[in-house]
Amino acid sequence: MPGAGRGPAPRRELPGWETARAIAHRAARPLPPRRLPIDLALGHILAAPLTALTDLPAFDTSAMDGWAVAGPGPWRLTGDPTGVLAGGPAAPQLTDGEAVPIATGARVPAGATAVLRSEQGGVADGRLSGPNPEPGADVRPRGQECRTGTELLPARTPLTPAALGLAAAAGYDQLAVRPRPRAEVLVLGDELLFRGLPHDGRIRDALGPMTGPWLTALGAHTLVTRRLGDDAEALYEAVSTSRADLIVTTGSTAAGPVDHLRGVLRRLDAQLLVSGVAVRPGHPMLLAELPGGVPLVGLPGNPLAAVSALLTLAAPLLSALADRPTPEERRAQLAEAVRGHPTDTRLVPVRCPAPGEARPLSYAGPAMLRGIAAASALAVIPPGGAGAHTEVRLLDLPTA
CATH class of the missing domain: 2.170.190.11 (Molybdopterin biosynthesis moea protein, domain 3.)
Incomplete structure (x- = not known):
């Protein structure tokens, strides 16, 4: 009898969480530098070393x-x-x-x-x-702080208010910076409501109001959030005509009857770089490279799963596009044990009431936002879980 004795189909091997982040970071090259007036350069990244154009002070x-x-x-x-x-x-x-x-x-x-x-x-x-x-x-005395030609800040330094003040004192009117990557958000799903209370099987869109601001907090310039429903042609047109440096879609990453994203990517001859990640929540996330080289990140439709995908794929992509240095790793000890997935990494909302301490929060299911709204970080829980007082890695969450 055909197929007898075969047993269940083996689980498709997905890249690990760290591997997926590395793939995302390699998928983008820094955007070409541009010159901005000092008063518009806050938050950008220096594209070249900042060298003094004058002695500081310029005289005694x-x-x-x-x-x-x-x-x-x-x-x-x-x-x-x-x-x-x-x-x-x-x-x-x-x-x-x-x-x-x-x-x-x-x-x-x-x-x-x-x-x-x-x-x-x-x-x-x-x-x-x-x-x-x-x-x-x-x-x-003249030159006490620096002499003309001294390197004051290296390339890839984020421009803080203090850095802008230093640049002005050193004689600069404009700075060579990496521009903020332009991002476009495409919200998919006919079941979504954009105002009022859920009714008749339809639910409020939580990802549209959240994704653009989250990308902005990660360093992007969010151009627009467009709501396309489950319209394959509208999605094809939006992706094929976008002028963004990064496209982010919400929902439609699976293979359901109205999940059109993967079909549109095939139609566009996009290269699928990540098709699922061994992480919970958010394992159906995807990353594709469009023919022109623009990356597209597909977020799952569940809210916490979408946050997981933003931090797994979109964050390293935006860092690479803006040539931002990799943030220093922060770690803390768990205040209590956290149950793990047998094979996948888990990202768990935590609150950090004191330095070095991470307290797991409730309401951490894939469809929930209540836990992460109260969280200050996500704890990276390895497969199998982590016991109380175990030191784990933290992913800091945007605060504004």
């Missing part, structure tokens, strides 16, 4: 309000009674025994040997008296 400056003095005191006051102001003209050269009032940040006159702080000196009859400051006291 006063670190305090007081008097620029030459030699030992007492000193005879000279020059404009208002003194030397920040951004003002240079004062005449001082000779020994002379002093001039000076403001913080003002250029120290030639011949000055130190600055005497205002609280340390006193003036009477045009003469300044006070303790003799050490040579160079309260003077920031």
Whole structure:
């Protein structure tokens, strides 16, 4: 009898969670750099080292309000009674025994040997008296922080507010950066409602409001979220005409009667790089490369499974596109045991009430968002589970 004795079909081997993340990271190359004004560069990644265009400070400056003095005191006051102001003209050269009032940040006159702080000196009859400051006291010498040509920040540094301030001080008006990858979200499924309460077998769309902001938090510039239902032609047109650097779809990753994503990818001659991952939740996730080289990440339709796919596939892709450095791995000890899957990695929402501690949360099923909404990270649980006080890897979740 045909097929007798064959037993159940073997489980299709899926790539492990770490392997899938590595595939996703290799699937993208950094986007070409562009130049942005400093006030638009926040959060971008430096595409080239930041080297100083000037000495910092560019000239000897006063670190305090007081008097620029030459030699030992007492000193005879000279020059404009208002003194030397920040951004003002240079004062005449001082000779020994002379002093001039000076403001913080003002250029120290030639011949000055130190600055005497205002609280340390006193003036009477045009003469300044006070303790003799050490040579160079309260003077920031030219080039104290750096000299012209010094590398201040290496390429691939994220541009924080402090980094932008440093770039401005070093003489930059524009910076060469990796642009934020442009992402487009395509929400699939006729069963989804976009307002109001669930009814007649239809459910509210949780992924549309969540996916775009999540991609933004991961470093993308989310262009649009489009709701396509279960329309194969609309999906084909949306994917084939997209101008995004990354396309993310929600739902339709399985092989049901209205799951059109895989058929559309075959029609487009896309290369399927990941077709399922050995991770729970989210194992039906997929990653494809379109003929033009644009990656497409397919998120499963269940909310927590979709989050798992975002962190497994979309996060490393976006890091590669933006040339972001790999974040430092963070680990913590589980406050209690977590049951594992026999063969797959589990991603479990946890709260971290103290450094180095991870407390698993309830409501961690594939279709649930309640647990992850209260979580600060996902714990990576190896196959077979992890006992209490076991140290596990954490995936930090976006906070804004």
